[in-house]
Amino acid sequence: xxxxxxxxxxxxxxxxxxxxxxxxxxxxxxxxxxxxxxxxxxxxxxxxxxxxxxxxxxxxxxxxxxxxxxxxxxxxxxxxxxxxxxxxxxxxxxxxxxxxxxxxxxxxxxxxxxxxxxxxxxxxxxxxxxxxxxxxxxxxxxxxxxxxxxxxxxxxxxxxxxxxxxxxxxxxxxxxxxxxxxxxxxxxxxxxxxxxxxxxxxxxxxxxxxxxxxxxxxxxxxxxxxxxxxxxxxxxxxxxxxxxxxxxxxxxxxxxxxxxxxxxxxxxxxxxxxxxxxxxxxxxxxxxxxxxxxxxxxxxxxxxxxxxxxxxxxxxxxxxxxxxxxxxxxxxxxxxxxxxxxxxxxxxxxxxxxxxxxxxxxxxxxxxxxxxxxxxxxxxxxxxxxxxxxxxxxxxxxxxxxxxxxxxxxxxxxxxxxxxxxxxxxxxxxxxxxxxxxxxxxxxxxxxxxxxxxxxxxxxxxxxxxxxxxxxxxxxxxxxxxxxxxxxxxxxxxxxxxxxxxxxxxxxxxxxxxxxxxxxxxxxxxxxxxxxxxxxxxxxxxxxxxxxxxxxxxxxxxxxxxxxxxxxxxxxxx
Amino acid sequence: xxxxxxxxxxxxxxxxxxxxxxxxxxxxxxxxxxxxxxxxxxxxxxxxxxxxxxxxxxxxxxxxxxxxxxxxxxxxxxxxxxxxxxxxxxxxxxxxxxxxxxxxxxxxxxxxxxxxxxxxxxxxxxxxxxxxxxxxxxxxxxxxxxxxxxxxxxxxxxxxxxxxxxxxxxxxxxxxxxxxxxxxxxxxxx
Ligand SMILES: Cc1ncc(C[n+]2csc(CCOP(=O)(O)OP(=O)(O)O)c2C)c(N)n1
Ligand SMILES: [Mg+2]
Numbered sequence: 001x002x003x004x005x006x007x008x009x010x011x012x013x014x015x016x017x018x019x020x021x022x023x024x025x026x027x028x029x030x031x032x033x034x035x036x037x038x039x040x041x042x043x044x045x046x047x048x049x050x051x052x053x054x055x056x057x058x059x060x061x062x063x064x065x066x067x068x069x070x071x072x073x074x075x076x077x078x079x080x081x082x083x084x085x086x087x088x089x090x091x092x093x094x095x096x097x098x099x100x101x102x103x104x105x106x107x108x109x110x111x112x113x114x115x116x117x118x119x120x121x122x123x124x125x126x127x128x129x130x131x132x133x134x135x136x137x138x139x140x141x142x143x144x145x146x147x148x149x150x151x152x153x154x155x156x157x158x159x160x161x162x163x164x165x166x167x168x169x170x171x172x173x174x175x176x177x178x179x180x181x182x183x184x185x186x187x188x189x190x191x192x193x194x195x196x197x198x199x200x201x202x203x204x205x206x207x208x209x210x211x212x213x214x215x216x217x218x219x220x221x222x223x224x225x226x227x228x229x230x231x232x233x234x235x236x237x238x239x240x241x242x243x244x245x246x247x248x249x250x251x252x253x254x255x256x257x258x259x260x261x262x263x264x265x266x267x268x269x270x271x272x273x274x275x276x277x278x279x280x281x282x283x284x285x286x287x288x289x290x291x292x293x294x295x296x297x298x299x300x301x302x303x304x305x306x307x308x309x310x311x312x313x314x315x316x317x318x319x320x321x322x323x324x325x326x327x328x329x330x331x332x333x334x335x336x337x338x339x340x341x342x343x344x345x346x347x348x349x350x351x352x353x354x355x356x357x358x359x360x361x362x363x364x365x366x367x368x369x370x371x372x373x374x375x376x377x378x379x380x381x382x383x384x385x386x387x388x389x390x391x392x393x394x395x396x397x398x399x400x401x402x403x404x405x406x407x408x409x410x411x412x413x414x415x416x417x418x419x420x421x422x423x424x425x426x427x428x429x430x431x432x433x434x435x436x437x438x439x440x441x442x443x444x445x446x447x448x449x450x451x452x453x454x455x456x457x458x459x460x461x462x463x464x465x466x467x468x469x470x471x472x473x474x475x476x477x478x479x480x481x482x483x484x485x486x487x488x489x490x491x492x493x494x495x496x497x498x499x500x501x502x503x504x505x506x507x508x509x510x511x512x513x514x515x516x517x518x519x520x521x522x523x524x525x526x527x528x529x530x531x532x533x534x535x536x537x538x539x540x541x542x543x544x545x546x547x548x549x550x551x552x553x554x555x556x557x558x559x560x561x562x563x564x565x566x567x568x569x570x571x572x573x574x
Numbered sequence: 575x576x577x578x579x580x581x582x583x584x585x586x587x588x589x590x591x592x593x594x595x596x597x598x599x600x601x602x603x604x605x606x607x608x609x610x611x612x613x614x615x616x617x618x619x620x621x622x623x624x625x626x627x628x629x630x631x632x633x634x635x636x637x638x639x640x641x642x643x644x645x646x647x648x649x650x651x652x653x654x655x656x657x658x659x660x661x662x663x664x665x666x667x668x669x670x671x672x673x674x675x676x677x678x679x680x681x682x683x684x685x686x687x688x689x690x691x692x693x694x695x696x697x698x699x700x701x702x703x704x705x706x707x708x709x710x711x712x713x714x715x716x717x718x719x720x721x722x723x724x725x726x727x728x729x730x731x732x733x734x735x736x737x738x739x740x741x742x743x744x745x746x747x748x749x750x751x752x753x754x755x756x757x758x759x760x761x762x763x764x
Contacts, residue, residue, distance in 0.1 A: 115618060116625055120669035123613070140669055173610070174669050299663035302656065 001127065001164060002091065002153070003028040005134035006035060008167045011062050013427050015040055015049040015420075019066025021093025021106060024158035038427060038456060041448035043070050045420035047077020047148075048446070050088045052424025055407045056382050058210060060087040060141050061424060067093045068106030071152075072113065076414060079117040081148035083411025084233060085208055087141040088148045089134075090118075096156040097125050110152045119147030125154065127162030135170040144176030145297040146208050176296060180313030180321060188268070188292045188309050189325040195266035196337035197289075197344075198226040201249065201278075204233030204410070205271015205295060207403045209315035213237070214403045216319035217270065223323065223331055225338060227345055229257035231272050233410045236400035246345070250278045251546050252392040255353035255555060256345055258544070261286050262552035263344075269293040271315045274304040275411070284551030294318045353544050353557060354396055363513050365390065365465045365536040369397035369437070372463060375520050379433040381405065382425045386418040386442030389471035389542045394437040416445030419462065423449055426458040433461070433524070440466040440533075441490050450503040453529040461523055462531045467538045468493060475541050500531035511535040602631070603658050603678040604685060604755045606763060607647040610670040611637050618668050619647060628661050629653060632687070632730070634752040644672065650730075650753050675763050677755050685755040689733045694721040695744035702743050710736045721746075 002025050006014070013036045018026045029037050040046040043065045050061030065074050071092040081088050095104040111123045120140050122133045130153065137149045192198060200221060206213045214237040221228050221244050228238050229246040238245060247254035249261055261267065267289045272278065274293075279285040285305060292309035293301050301310045311318055358367040383398055385391040385408040400406050407425060409417035422436035436443075443464050453460050467490075474488040497507030506526050510519035510533070523530045543558040609615045616635055623630050632650040637643075651661055658676070665674045677683040691712070693703045700722070707714065707724050710732065716723035726736055730753060737748060757763065 111614060112617070115614065116621055121614075145667075173672060297663075297667065299660060299667055301663070303660055303663075306656075 001130050001162065002134065002158070003032060003035060004164065005131045005167075006062065009135065009138045010059070011035055013038060013053065014062045014064050015046040015053070015424065015427075016064030017043050017046055017066065017070060019068075019070050019093060019106070021067035021095060021155050022064060022070075022091075022153075022158070024155065025064065025091070025093070025153075036427075037064075038423070038452065040420065040423075041451050042446065043073035044076050044416065045423070045446055045449045045452065047074050047088065047090060048080065048414075048417050048420035049424035049427070049449075049452075050090070051077065051081050051084075051086045051417075052384060052407050052421030053428045054086050054088055054424075055207075055421070056404050056425040057428045058404055060089055060138055062089045062091070064091045065093070066106070067095055067110065068108045071108055071110040074150075075114060075117060076412075076416075078114055078148045078150065080409055080412040080414045080417060082117050082119065084409065085146050085204060086148065087146035089137050089141055090148060090150045092150060092152045093158070094123065094152045094154040097154045098156070100154065110150070114150050117148070118150045119145075121150040121152065123152045123154075124157055127157050127160040130157060130162065132165035132170055135165065135167050136172055136174075139170065139172055140174055143174065145205075177312060178296070178314035178317045180294065180311040180318035182321060182325075184309055184311045185318060185321050186325050188311065189322060189329060191266055191290055191292065191309065192224060192226075192268070192326070193329065193332050194334060195226075196334055197260075197264045197341045198224070198266040198268065198338065199246075199260045199264040200226055200228040200268050200270060201230075201261060201272055202228060202234045202237055202270045203231040203272025205315050206234055206237040207271075209271060209296075211403060213271075213314075213316035213319060216316060216323060218242070220319055220323055220326070223326060224333055226268075226333075227260055227342070229253070229260065231275070231278055231410070232395055232408060234272065235395060235406045236403045239401040240399035241401060246349075248395050250275075251280070252396065252542055252544065253546075254396070255351050255544050255557070256348035258546065258552040258555055259348045260345055264289045267291045269295075269307070270319070271295060273300045276304070279305060280546045280554075281549055281551045286552070351557075356558070358513055361512060363511065363516060363534060363536045365393050365467065365540055366397055367513060368465060368516065368534050368536055369393050371516050371520060372435070372437075373398050375517065375524065376433060376435065379524075380429070380431070382407070382422075382429060382432055382434045384408065384418040384422040384425060384434070384436040386436070386438040386445075387413045387415045387472075388439040388442055389467070389475060389540070390437055390439045390442075390465040392472075392542045393465070398437075415439075415442035417442075419443060419446045419449050420452075422460045422462075423452055423458055426453075426460045427456070430458075434459075435461045435463050438462055438464045439471060440464050440468065440493060440496070441470045444494075447499070450500065450505055450529060450531070454504050457528070459526070459528050459530075462529070463523070464496060464531065464533050465536050466493070466496070466533050467536050467540070469538055471540075472542070474539070478539075478541070479547065496531050496533035500529075503529075505529040505531060507531045507533065509533040509535065597655055599654065600652055601655060601658060601678070602650065602652045603676055604683065604753060605649045605651065605662065605665070606675040606677055606755060607649060607665055608638075608672045608675075608763065609645050609647060609668075610672065611643040611645040612670055615645070615670045616647070618670065619649075619665065622664055622668065623651075623661075626660075626664065628657065632752040634754055648753055648755050673763065675757075677757055680757060681761075682758045683755050684758060685729055685753050686727055687730050687733055687751055687753050688725065688727045689736075689748055689750040690715070691724045691726065691737070691740055691745060692721060692747040693724065693740055693744045694746045696720060699743040703740065706736070706739050706743075712736065
């Protein structure tokens with residue numbers, strides 16, 4: 001029943017880990033060939049892999065885990081997917097219905113534990129309802145603001161036979177509004193005509209809305225000539241090579257992007273949520289602008305920042321209408337003022353905030369990523385990351401031309417995300433180049449998944465920027481805690497080359513900038529999983545940086561003095 | 575901050591009227607939330623309030639449509655106008671929620687609560703308790719020689735007032751149902 005419903009939903013791969021409470025489903029999986037099962041090495045990995053699959057395809061990812069510890073191990077992945085609005089379906093086994101509540105072996109209140117970290121969840125107690133719930137689960141995960149859902153299936157329900165509900169017969173009242181209010185859209189178009197210093201501020205919602213949304217966004221930017229920046233989650237919706245591209249904004253965003261946000265007179269937020277990594281100090285956030293916000297989730301609108309033109313709806317639908325209105329109005333912009341605005345922006349761009357100097361015998365992380373970019377940019381490439389400085393440098397120094405090519409844990413900031421996510425992406429795109437840009441500490445959190453890559457012959461490249469530090473933590477301690485580096489040294493690190501070899505994978509180490517290109521090429525030319533241990537400058541800081549509690553125009557730049565930059569109020573922020 | 579130009583109800587979701595106010599004034603709102611009567615739905619609603627730090631002054635829930643599996647949750651909450659808008663939007667996001675109505679802004683409504691009061695005493699205080707109950711139109715639903723149980727319905731304020739008066743003359747225990755509320759007139763929510 002479960003397997004049939006998954007097939008009807010077009011599922012071709014499941015990431016999972018078996019256990020007593022899901023054996024009947026595993027038995028079914030064994031007896032068919034349409035759905036592939038990928039045995040991960042930890043349930044957290046299964047969920048992140050499903051996320052990687054989902055984000056790189058735009059289709060929902062599926063994970064299957066057992067009751068009790070299997071379900072609790074899935075919690076981090078579920079929370080991660082909730083924060084980043086990733087559609088995944090997690091199936092958990094449960095003890096038989098007649099034992100629920102008895103503290104049975106491997107019983108956990110899975111729906112209770114996962115209620116706050118799923119978009120919705122179900123405990124299915126009757127086999128007749130199972131198929132209908134599975135179909136509904138896919139619908140809920142994919143519609144509106146996407147997110148993770150979980151179905152808890154007691155073992156007796158898995159064993160029993162019951163009536164199958166066809167996909168089309170699913171009953172659901174859940175149907176979020178996708179069309180935006182046309183009056184508000186017209187109001188936005190009018191504001192765009194008048195704007196002197198406009199900026200598009202786009203987010204993960206554009207990616208989630210599907211490739212059509214990215215296409216429409218490109219048309220809109222082309223039609224208006226307005227500058228565009230994006231959050232970490234939205235990279236790739238507009239191509240980095242586009243001439244209106246300002247780069248990423250936010251805490252570690254580009255100088256020109258943050259300055260444009262601060263000084264603009266019209267901010268058009270498309271599928272972003274005014275996250276605190278973006279806004280910095282709220283009362284100093286873009287003080288002079290009229291703000292429009294397109295979002296499918298009403299709770300994102302006016303949550304943090306008061307907006308003037310709220311538009312509730314799906315990005316693709318709203319952009320389609322906006323473009324129509326824009327074109328029918330004759331595509332007028334305040335060309336002279338916008339031209340001056342671009343002059344100002346070009347001045348900011350001339351600061352070249354990502355500039356770095358590679359000198360000496362030690363590889364700078366920025367240099368490593370610049371070389372990685374140069375040597376891989378023409379590949380059919382998918383990038384995942386872990387969390388830390390390397391993640392921000394990857395966002396800054398790698399360029400994304402298309403949506404669904406960039407997978408990083410934004411909202412939750414989950415160390416250990418990237419490795420399993422890269423496996424999910426590689427499963428979805430067997431021929432593509434999938435690279436996980438990692439920090440040594442993050443990578444150790446889910447390094448066991450190297451076994452998964454080996455087992456399934458997934459040639460994922462683990463590109464570790466090894467600074468022997470919990471670099472991002474160390475950077476904050478340097479700036480905020482008087483350089484008292486409490487527990488931010490990565491001590492007793494393994495020999496990553498030997499570690500790779502122990503799994504049967506290829507290990508490469510590189511410490512000399514002169515050898516870097518050859519080493520990267522060696523990684524690319526190896527048809528199989530590679531762990532690349534790139535030894536980098538240990539105390540490099542990630543800039544630009546808007547310190548917590550500061551405004552966009554109070555950015556720290558690479559060579560700025562950092563003494564006393566964050567005051568007491570800012571230091572309580574994370 | 576400059577005044578905003580959004581119309582009331584700028585979005586077509588009735589409950590999500592994105593009001594142009596980020597004021598610090600604390601308002602009290604009564605929300606009627608129509609939900610699918612599935613296991614866990616109450617936990618979802620309460621979990622939302624607990625998890626996001628919203629206030630619940632009163633919460634009642636009961637099935638209102640057996641065939642259609644619908645329940646109605648009446649929540650009285652307090653917060654800034656922005657917080658109230660967030661609460662409504664967050665409630666509206668829950669998959670098992672059909673509709674969120676803010677009775678406080680959707681026109682006039684009536685609110686009632688039922689309470690049971692146990693008042694113990696002898697002599698004069700008994701007489702006084704009965705006299706007050708009469709004024710408040712409370713019914714005696716149980717009586718011993720040394721106690722009464724009164725039943726009273728009314729607005730929460732009326733019940734508060736009754737409790738205030740009963741306390742010095744022997745109020746020993748009370749149970750309140752929380753608020754049930756309906757909009758006035760013929761209009762039907764759902
Ligand atoms: C699971 C988890 N635990 C703790 C943190 C806090 N944290 C954020 S970045 C970081 C350091 C990451 O170190 P590394 O992976 O080596 O990356 P680097 O910053 O050195 O590039 C830590 C501990 C986190 N984000 N996730
Ligand atoms: Mg590190």
